[in-house]
Amino acid sequence: MISINERSEFLKVEINQLYDLIIIGGGITGAGILLDASSRGLKTLLIEKNDYASGTSSKSTKLIHGGLRYLNNLEFKMVSNVGRERMISHNNAPHLVIPEKMLIPITKNGAFKKWQLSIALFIYDFLARVKRHDKRKILSKEETLNVEPELKSSNLKGAGYYAEYRTDDARLTIEIIKTAEKFKGKSINYLEAKSIEKKNYFSLDCHDHIHNKSIKIKAKKVVNACGPWVDLTRAKENKNIKSKIRLSKGVHIVVGHNKLPLKQSVYFDTKNKRMCFAIPRENVTYIGTTDNDYNNHPDNPKTSIHDVEYLIKSTNENFKSNLLKSDVISSWVGLRPLIEQKGKKSTELSRKDEIFISKSGMISIAGGKLTGYRLMAKKVVDIIAKDFNNQKCLTENISISGSFKPEFQNYHLFKKEVKSQLLRKKINTNISDYLIQNYGINCLEIIENYNPKSDDSIKNQEIIYTLKNEGVCKPIDYFIRRSGNMFFHPLEISDDIFKFSKTFEQYLNLEKSELYKLLQDVLDEKKRITTFNDKD
Incomplete structure (x- = not known):
């Protein structure tokens, strides 16, 4: 994932690239397609107009479940697949x-x-x-x-x-995108596709919401994996499309x-x-x-x-x-x-996924379930691969970033090691499950970087890890989609944003005025999700 310090240089280089595939949409479906395509050898870029997993992929019931309710609709194949x-x-x-x-x-x-x-x-x-x-x-x-x-x-x-x-949907999305990096799959958030045009290849006019700049990127194939925004993205190529969702x-x-x-x-x-x-x-x-x-x-x-x-x-x-x-x-x-x-x-309505292919060849996918993200990705990349190397899908056997296997045989043994490392640094072991279920084996890096003899804290090291490795561009990215604290520890938010403000200021290269605006965005979001009116 591109850190804030790498962003400008990355975008300069991308202007001159011709990708095999550009994926629009950084949710679980787009992440799955990025991993599948890049692991088959396709030169692939994923772009997301907001933060990764900022749509439905951080707002599900957070279960990888088999779809018991679909038996009522006699959807046996779906139950079997998921x-x-x-x-x-x-x-x-x-x-x-x-x-x-x-x-x-x-x-x-x-x-x-x-x-x-x-x-x-x-x-x-x-x-x-x-x-x-x-x-x-x-x-x-x-x-x-x-x-x-x-x-x-x-x-x-x-x-x-x-x-x-059970799972954390946003963390799963983030870790899949990080896994794709091992296969040279690239991704960038806060880059919005404004228009899509096809001549010899697809040309996307994009806006960088971090540096407020416009850039053009090119690809042989484009996939629209925008979830609830899928029809709006289809309309960027053809204003006369008929709604499918x-x-x-x-x-x-x-x-x-x-x-x-x-x-x-x-x-x-x-x-x-x-x-x-x-x-x-x-x-x-x-x-x-x-x-x-x-x-x-x-x-x-x-x-x-x-x-x-x-x-x-x-x-x-x-x-x-x-x-x-x-x-x-x-x-x-x-x-x-x-x-x-x-x-x-x-x-x-069925929760089945469906693929739509435009006259220009842009592939859109909608529907489906969190549990079925890998199969949805496979269906899309199978279509694309026919025009390239036609390599078969490999993702059934690709370990996701953070997996503690094969170093540790099971969760219990890994938790024992994490607790040992926490005790060595004199950190309360109550946070072991939180660290494991958010960062997996990467939590050992977070613990190792903590210095108990300084004014440091384990949460500060967690924030630094996400800023360096997980594409955090704004404090709200950490508080909602990297840690889940906005949903599960909301009473800590007000103190934390100011306690760790210097860390965000340093690693995001922010002016004081920019920092305060971004911190206020966190407080505004906290208010938004606890203030209810009579309208949607």
Whole structure:
């Protein structure tokens, strides 16, 4: 990833390059395509108009899950594919894709009867190739309350208990882009494609939002992987395009763990028969998601009072908690780019991906799930590779940056080493899981660079690592997409932005006035995600 100090020189060189492929969009799909294409030997550049993973790819439910809900729509192939992809993601990124047991309560008049859920989970285990020790169990009411005491017992009949995987979507995107660097795949954020033209090759007029300059870049092939912005990007090549996608808004809210002290991730149904997740993470619990049509511009969607009230009401109906709007300490909104099907509600639309190829040959991809990012990338690059070396996809066996294998056999052994290194530097070992699940084996570099005899801190070294290695151009990049602190540690933000302001000032080469504006942007975002009105 290009650091701020390398940016100007990098862009000077890029003006004279002809790439095999330019990818527009720095979310999980674009990242996957960058890794796939560069690992097949294609000269590839990824550009993103904001920060990497700044759209839907930092605002999902943060699960690599097999899509149990798709059994209701009889989408067996999708369940089978994403089930297999879960294991590939876990094997390639064991620090980021972590096994997580999920509990589905069975309630009176609920979405599932006990026998229905047992059959559904049996099919799910079979299609997703779940290993024997992780296969589903059907629990009695007493067993269910032992696993999760916070569930209301009045209408409870039992539960299904099955295997899923959790992740940090933004961190996964960042690490995939970093992995592509090993295959000479290049990427740059805050570079926006303003127009796209095809003659002998594709020519993109771009704007550099960091240095406020315009540049032109060229490629033989272009892929539009812009997620909710995919139609807007298609229109930059042809203003007369017909919309192919419908946006669906998914909201999550965050409360302190003391307000909803779950021991266990729970997948519960609401009165309108939609399923919701409640997931404990560190010192918080997050709840989501909604699924409503969204008709506004995809930039900066907001959480509404209606969204918050719906999620709080649904949670209070299923758990002993008595959550209030004032308990919400953070939130996020993701937009799903679903393939349009007339006459269907957003909840009924398939999550399948689809590829559109324009007359000039620009490839656009939309739809799909976080779990299926690698297969989506493979489909796109298979098309492109026919005009180049036609090499086969290699990503099934490429370890993702930060993987602790083969140096450490499993998570437990690596955590033991991380704790040992933290103790050696007299750092609280409580942060070991946070460091591992954000940076994997690279966290050893962060720990090593910390000097306990100075005024340094481990968080300062973490920030420096992201500034040097992960394309951080603004403080907000670190606080949202490198650390997740905006969502999961929001009460620390106000102190941290000023505590570490000198580090940002030094490494981003900022004037005082520029620094204060960027720090204020962080505070404004914190306010935005905790201020709810009656509009989207």
